[in-house]
Amino acid sequence: MLSLLWTDYLIFGLVIGCIALVFNTRSKLHLRRPWQKVFNSRVGVISFTVLLMFLLIGLLDSSRIQYQAVLESGEPSQQTEVLSVLDIMLSPLRTRVEKTYSAPFAHTAYAKEMVADAQGNKQWVYPRLKFAGAHLTQPELEKSADITAKILSGLLYGGLLWLGLFSLVLLASKDCSYRASSKGKKTVLWSLLLMFGVLGVLSQLAPYYHVLGTDKVGEDVLYQAIKSIRTGLVIGVITTIVMLPIAITLGLLAGFFSGWVDDLIQYLYTTLSSIPGVLLIAAAILMAQVYMANNPELFTSVEDRADMRLLLLCLILGITSWTGLCRLLRAETLKIREMDYVLAAQAVGVSRLKILKQHVLPNVMHLVMITVVLDFSGLVLAEAVLSYINIGVDPSSYSWGNMINSSRLEMAREPIVWWSLVAAFIFMFSLVLAANLFADVVRDAFDPREVS
Amino acid sequence: MINYIIRRLLYVLPVLVGVNILTFVLFFVVNSPDDMARMQLGDKHVSQAAVDNWKQQRGYDLPLLWNEQQQGLQRLEKTIFFEKSVGLFVFDFGVSDNGRDIMADISQRMWPSLAIAIPSLIFGVLANITFALLLIFYRGSYLESSGLFLCIALMSISGLFYIIAGQYFVGKLLALTPISGYVPGLDAFRFIVLPVFIGVVSGLGSGARWYRTLFLEEAAKDYVRTAKAKGLSELEVLFRHVLNNAMIPILTGIVVILPSLFMGSLIIESFFGIPGLGSYTIDAISSQDFAIVRAMVFLGSFLYIIGLLLTDISYTFVDPRVRLD
Numbered sequence: 001m002l003s004l005l006w007t008d009y010l011i012f013g014l015v016i017g018c019i020a021l022v023f024n025t026r027s028k029l030h031l032r033r034p035w036q037k038v039f040n041s042r043v044g045v046i047s048f049t050v051l052l053m054f055l056l057i058g059l060l061d062s063s064r065i066q067y068q069a070v071l072e073s074g075e076p077s078q079q080t081e082v083l084s085v086l087d088i089m090l091s092p093l094r095t096r097v098e099k100t101y102s103a104p105f106a107h108t109a110y111a112k113e114m115v116a117d118a119q120g121n122k123q124w125v126y127p128r129l130k131f132a133g134a135h136l137t138q139p140e141l142e143k144s145a146d147i148t149a150k151i152l153s154g155l156l157y158g159g160l161l162w163l164g165l166f167s168l169v170l171l172a173s174k175d176c177s178y179r180a181s182s183k184g185k186k187t188v189l190w191s192l193l194l195m196f197g198v199l200g201v202l203s204q205l206a207p208y209y210h211v212l213g214t215d216k217v218g219e220d221v222l223y224q225a226i227k228s229i230r231t232g233l234v235i236g237v238i239t240t241i242v243m244l245p246i247a248i249t250l251g252l253l254a255g256f257f258s259g260w261v262d263d264l265i266q267y268l269y270t271t272l273s274s275i276p277g278v279l280l281i282a283a284a285i286l287m288a289q290v291y292m293a294n295n296p297e298l299f300t301s302v303e304d305r306a307d308m309r310l311l312l313l314c315l316i317l318g319i320t321s322w323t324g325l326c327r328l329l330r331a332e333t334l335k336i337r338e339m340d341y342v343l344a345a346q347a348v349g350v351s352r353l354k355i356l357k358q359h360v361l362p363n364v365m366h367l368v369m370i371t372v373v374l375d376f377s378g379l380v381l382a383e384a385v386l387s388y389i390n391i392g393v394d395p396s397s398y399s400w401g402n403m404i405n406s407s408r409l410e411m412a413r414e415p416i417v418w419w420s421l422v423a424a425f426i427f428m429f430s431l432v433l434a435a436n437l438f439a440d441v442v443r444d445a446f447d448p449r450e451v452s
Numbered sequence: 453m454i455n456y457i458i459r460r461l462l463y464v465l466p467v468l469v470g471v472n473i474l475t476f477v478l479f480f481v482v483n484s485p486d487d488m489a490r491m492q493l494g495d496k497h498v499s500q501a502a503v504d505n506w507k508q509q510r511g512y513d514l515p516l517l518w519n520e521q522q523q524g525l526q527r528l529e530k531t532i533f534f535e536k537s538v539g540l541f542v543f544d545f546g547v548s549d550n551g552r553d554i555m556a557d558i559s560q561r562m563w564p565s566l567a568i569a570i571p572s573l574i575f576g577v578l579a580n581i582t583f584a585l586l587l588i589f590y591r592g593s594y595l596e597s598s599g600l601f602l603c604i605a606l607m608s609i610s611g612l613f614y615i616i617a618g619q620y621f622v623g624k625l626l627a628l629t630p631i632s633g634y635v636p637g638l639d640a641f642r643f644i645v646l647p648v649f650i651g652v653v654s655g656l657g658s659g660a661r662w663y664r665t666l667f668l669e670e671a672a673k674d675y676v677r678t679a680k681a682k683g684l685s686e687l688e689v690l691f692r693h694v695l696n697n698a699m700i701p702i703l704t705g706i707v708v709i710l711p712s713l714f715m716g717s718l719i720i721e722s723f724f725g726i727p728g729l730g731s732y733t734i735d736a737i738s739s740q741d742f743a744i745v746r747a748m749v750f751l752g753s754f755l756y757i758i759g760l761l762l763t764d765i766s767y768t769f770v771d772p773r774v775r776l777d
Binding site: 267270271272273274275276278279280282283284286287290294377381384385388389390391400404408411416421425428429432433435436437440 | 466467470471474475478479487604605607608609610611612613616619620624715718719722733734737738740742745748749752753754756757760
């Protein structure tokens with residue numbers, strides 16, 4: 001039984017839209033060629049594969065279903081809860097909650113406690129963790145060998161799975177030879193090997209250890225970091241849907257119709273962009289908070305609330321970020337308006353709207369494409385900063401910004417609790433780096449100036 | 453020229469009015485002053501008398517846009533919109549929700565902000581230009597491609613990471629600088645070094661790439677080819693011709709952000725505990741002080757527009773072909 005939130009619907013809608021767009025692009029040579037260029041570059045392919053990986057995790061996390069957990073006794077539990085497919089796949093991570101902090105791969109807790117041993121003697125020691133390393137009898141001696149064995153078997157599984165995929169792909173291709181396959185395909189295969197290896201190792205280790213430690217309430221940090229992927233993607237992607245229609249419509253109109261339309265739109269974007277972005281977002285989020293506090297009946301569950309706030313954040317980010325693209329499109333349209341083919345279309349009596357749609361819009365699409373990919377990474381980074389000032393996503397939802405925010409104060413502890421911070425930064429870095437590298441390749445391929 | 457400046461200054465007015473209306477709508481129309489009062493006073497079950505008292509102290513007890521009870525122009529003037537907006541235009545920001553004079557706060561907190569922002573800008577621009585020039589100089593080599601990758605990697609690291617890592621390694625482990633804090637006067641130097649350094653490093657990736665595109669555009673021009681053809685060395689071409697001519701976009705790019713330097717950097721200031729305008733704004737946001745946030749929005753947009761105007765004027769100074777009229 002599906003039970004989706006608003007952002008889930010939007011994400012799925014967007015993915016379907018993108019697939020439709022891909023099929024639409026395939027028939028158009030002037031768009032297909034730059035994309036071919038993108039997928040012939042090694043960096044482009046690798047970063048695209050990484051991005052797809054993140055997207056896949058995000059989609060799994062967006063497919064929410066009513067789920068009846070199975071108790072340890074084997075019976076189904078009484079209450080059903082709404083979980084995402086990802087939650088169910090990560091059940092071992094989700095349910096093994098320790099008491100409080102523990103370091104990565106630790107088998108004992110972070111702080112000493114008074115523990116009574118079998119004889120009833122009380123001792124001031126580091127207590128064993130409830131789940132991590134619980135399968136070992138003498139963790140001090142066995143742990144490193146056990147971890148090594150698990151890593152090796154994970155690599156083996158990953159490698160075998162990859163080999164299976166590899167041979168399938170080769171069999172499916174025309175002449176069954178690796179040498180004949182395109183450069184892009186080869187790169188995809190090799191980057192998949194790396195990912196399968198990482199996934200294999202994680203799948204072997206994660207059920208037995210907290211690979212990235214646990215946080216203050218004992219929740220697995222790896223689980224939190226994976227869950228945060230969806231938030232990052234939602235912010236990067238939905239903001240774009242909000243921004244694009246405004247930017248494209250207003251930019252084209254301002255460039256094409258001079259006079260009062262142009263003046264009005266220019267006034268609009270000067271006004272909006274003159275307000276410091278953070279302040280505008282803060283103001284809007286503050287207002288939303290007051291509104292939500294006054295109308296609690298509209299938001300039934302915590303998840304609903306968090307989702308609404310996420311959606312609102314995307315909306316506001318979209319409203320504040322359309323000005324840059326709009327300015328670009330206006331300038332480009334001004335140039336295109338004077339082109340011979342537009343004048344010719346006007347001369348034979350094509351209506352102005354049709355000229356805009358058929359002659360101007362396709363010729364500014366490269367700008368749109370470049371901006372979309374470039375903005376994505378900026379938005380993911382912005383989320384962390386906004387959550388730090390408490391004007392980002394809801395504190396109850398998983399996000400890298402919230403992870404950083406909540407673990408920031410733990411830096412003062414001795415020994416320091418570094419793993420939450422490092423995990424959030426590594427995940428964020430890999431997503432943003434992939435997006436930035438991809439954006440770079442896309443820009444090179446689409447930007448007519450950089451032909452060299 | 454003078455005419456142009458006057459015309460542009462007049463254009464500032466409608467923009468500021470627009471900003472004002474927008475923030476007004478955001479703050480007062482979506483949520484009534486009653487809601488704000490309840491939020492400030494903390495409890496949901498605050499008595500109506502307390503709310504009224506709060507509103508009256510801060511002048512929120514008037515109608516929003518139109519006062520029926522007054523005569524003539526007073527109908528427009530005795531409203532929250534009029535009373536709270538007109539003051540902004542003469543930079544009378546009034547009193548914050550917790551009773552402090554906003555203008556006094558701003559003029560006092562401006563200096564620490566500038567103490568961070570100006571060195572960050574200067575060293576940032578120098579570092580970016582140096583890095584970009586190196587990239588251009590080693591064009592086509594592995595040094596360039598790895599440098600470009602470094603730029604992208606630097607861009608992909610969250611700004612928060614630079615700050616936290618800097619505070620931890622430089623401030624805590626090496627104990628070279630204080631982790632956070634600020635004192636006025638010359639002694640401030642100790643406290644400024646780290647934030648400035650982090651500001652420079654975190655901007656290096658995108659900054660160097662931006663300057664590189666400027667230089668590349670310039671290096672593709674005919675006069676550069678001529679200079680090379682007549683036998684100038686790569687270095688001479690780079691410094692005497694490319695850098696010189698790229699100065700126009702570089703300078704105008706700096707001028708546009710000069711006024712906004714007053715606003716300070718939100719994140720760096722609040723992380724390093726610097727009592728500047730950036731942390732002032734953050735504090736206002738977290739304590740939900742609408743008066744301060746509105747004042748800062750107004751100030752920020754005013755400075756932004758002044759920056760745009762200064763850019764246009766600076767074109768006439770650095771590029772004799774540009775005439776404003």
